[in-house]
Amino acid sequence: MTGTTTALLRHFADLRDGTHGHAPAPHERDRAAKERLFESSAGLLDGYARAALIEINTALLLDTGLISTTGVRRDEDGGLEARWELTWPEQRDAGVDPIRLHAHYGAAFHHPHLRGATVGDWPLNVFTDEQAAEELPVLRAIAAADLHNLVFRCGYRIVPAVVEGSER
Secondary structure, three states, X not given: OOHHHHHHHHHHHHHHHOOOOOOOOHHHHOHHHHHHHHHHHHHHHXXXXXXXXXXXXXXXXXXXXXXXXXXXXXXXXOOEEEEEEEEOHHHHXXXXXXXXXXXXXXXXXXXXXXXXXXXXXXXXXXXOHHHHHHOHHHHHHHHHHHHHHHHHHHOHXXXXXXXXXXXX
């Protein structure tokens, strides 16, 4: 199995069992325990999320982008979130969202998910560095899909590598 299918199996097993992260005891099913797992997951993903955005910045934005992160924080609905965003001059000038990797654990959610600024949810069931590394292709796909959708909204001119003629 690939890391992607293994992550889906963990996700579906959590839904089936009413757990998150193979919690060993019923008290571990409570929201506070799940939030601690989310905080750990976001920390484990940090380097991989940055790597996915650095790849886009280097290859497509010609190193004109800036990566910002929020760390784990409360969202406006009382859930938790962590964001990694890539902004660059053409995107800001076009007034469109940045490329975003967004880990979120909504207040009413059973467990956390990943998404982009324009891309929907993917399960976030990461509890070890190995599992976080297996999410790198998903993070890359979310970032690439976000960029594609942003180009669709406002045109290819927001991608410096294309404007400069360095596409392959």
